[in-house]
Amino acid sequence: MGLIYVTGASGAGKSTVLGELRRRGFVAHGTDEDGLARWYENSTHREASMPADPDRRDDDWYAHHTYRLPPDTVRRLAAEVGDDIGFVCGTVGNDNEIWDLFTSVVSLSVDATTIRRRLGARGDGFGSTEAEVRRILAWHKNVDADNARFGAVLVDATGPVSEVVDRVLASIGTG
Template sequence: MQLPPATVLRVAGEVGDHLGFICGTTGNEGEVWELFDAIVSLSVEVQALRERLASRGSFGSSEAELQRVLRWQHNIDAVNAGFGALIVDASGPVDEVVNQLLADLEVRLGSVG
């Protein structure tokens, strides 16, 4: 699936000077990454990923889907970091991950929010 550049520009216009997020992965990252002030990659260890996918009962729950995700996950942090993405450990509780993400963005971008 691809993210239309017009969508990124529309969301940026809607949030103005405030912090906005577009979540997910897309097949045209090279086309749209330059439109963002920062790219964040949420990262978890393999076991945590397995547990989360198994517990949600949607994509990644079947063995074939799980193997596909694990092949992708194997090097995604290095790939994303190579393109300048901020890698955030997402293995903790949601509130801790959010706080760390916002702190890391503050360092990278200056004032956020």
């Protein structure tokens, strides 16, 4: 089956889906949870740290940094999975470099109200400031159309996690 990319807007439920996939016994990695993706400074391409203080994560900081999943990391995980099935759950700014390294891409689709509610429950993580929420919602306006245009299968992620994961598995022909 290969390596499957589960992506979507911030607040779509990728981390929750990751936990449920693991609970069901699947090999599943999180771009955030497992440190697969990292922030990079755009002009130098050097790794950078995201400011812990939400007030320092302003438009200027985001304009100069990109959250990236190195293609070599995806290749390594795909080789480890081989003909079995594995998942990478997350969203990154260099999708154009990595999508073709996955067997399939599934995009979790949710409405803006759900995103706002889920982000509000996060605490001080990404999406905790109003500026970040606005940025996420602006991206969200096009994420389904963009992901579908590039071949992702859209899966409704507004229900209970068990149902969402059932839909993810059905969309790739397993489960």
